[in-house]
Amino acid sequence: MLILLPPSEGKTPAVRGAAVDWQSLGFPALNPYRAKVLEALGTVSAHEDALALLGVGASLSDDVRRNTRLHAEPAAPAHTIYSGVLYDALGYRSLTPAQRRKADESVLVISALWGALRFGDSVPAYRLSMGTALPDVGRLAPFWKPLLADALGGAVEGHLLVDCRSSTYAAAWTPPPARTVAVNVFTETGGVRKVVSHFAKHTRGELARHLLVRRGKAPASPEQLLGAAREKWDAELVAGSARKPHALNIILQD
Template sequence: MLILLPPSEGKTPASQGDAVDWNSLSFPGLNTYRAKVLEALGTVSAHEDALALLGVGASLSADVERNTRLHTEPAAPAHRVYSGVLYDALGYQSMTARQRRKADESVLVISALWGAIRFNDRVPAYRLSMGTSLPDVGRLASFWKPQIAEALTAATEGELLVDCRSSTYAAAWVPPAQRTVSVNVFTEANGVRKVVSHFAKHTRGELARHLLTRRGAAPRNPAQLLKAARENWSAELVEGTPRKAHALNIVLPN
């Protein structure tokens, strides 16, 4: 089982430590493309209209300025850098050592800057969304799609893929449908379901934590994933097709 996560929009910078070691990152075949995105991001971030070009507000000017020196910024494990609702609910720091090792092995983060990384890869904090378009790179989801597919196809062979990504990051890699389960979260009242956003992030984080910390073998197919989810939630499985992933629908009380 592998769990696919989006990065958090907000990130926690490392206060000290060495800069990113490119040779130590997972999926080193992506390094050429990482370097291209990093260079384009640094150029845009130094522009006088950087905030507008990156689609962020003035409150994030320090984050954008940091983008200009990512080669030398202190790096930290991804599970420390990424923060926010989903990652708070996942709660890596409160896991046991064994559970953390499982998370390091099982979690893949699909990133606008790094393409794909594992939880223990050391990276600096940065500000960049997968929906952004950069000079000489283009829209990042389109840029990364063939590169991530090449890097991850062999690495994920035979694994059940639990897809907790948002739609923006899901566009950067479409894994094999027969082995993929997309996680959706709804509320229901009087028989009417509504898609939720904030609680979807939180619930996906809780699901990831449950799958990483529960006793017993990890789910190996969609039916076993449904059974694991039902240990904590009301859930249903929508069978996929040869071209469309299965869907795990978690229904929260309103």
């Protein structure tokens, strides 16, 4: 089983430590493309209109300035850099050592800057969204899509993929539909379902944690994933097709 996560919008910078060691990152075949995106990001972030070009507000000026010196910024494991609703619900720090090892082996983060990261890969905090277009790179989702298909193909072979990404990050890589289950979250009131955003992030984080801490073998099929989800939630499985992944719908009673 592999759990696919989006990065968090907010990131917690490392206070101290060495800069990123490119050769230690997972999927090293992506390094030339990571370097290209990082260089383009640094150029844009140094521009006088950097905030507008990156689509962020003035409150994120420090984050944007940090983008100009990422080669030298302290790096830390992805599970400490990424923060926010989903990552708080996953709660890596409160996992046991064995559960942390499982998380490091099982979690992949699809990133606008790095393409794909293992949970234990050390990177600096940065500010970049998958929806951004950079000079000489273009929009990042189509830039990464063929590269991730090549880099991740062998790594995901034989695994059930639990896809907790948002649509923006799902656009950057299409995993094999037959072995992929996209996680959706709804609230239900009086029989009427509504798609939720904040609670979707939180619930996906809770699901990731549940899959990491529960006893027994990890789910190896969509049906087994449904069984694991039903240990905590009202859930249903919608079968996929040759081109569309399965869907696990978690229903929260409002």
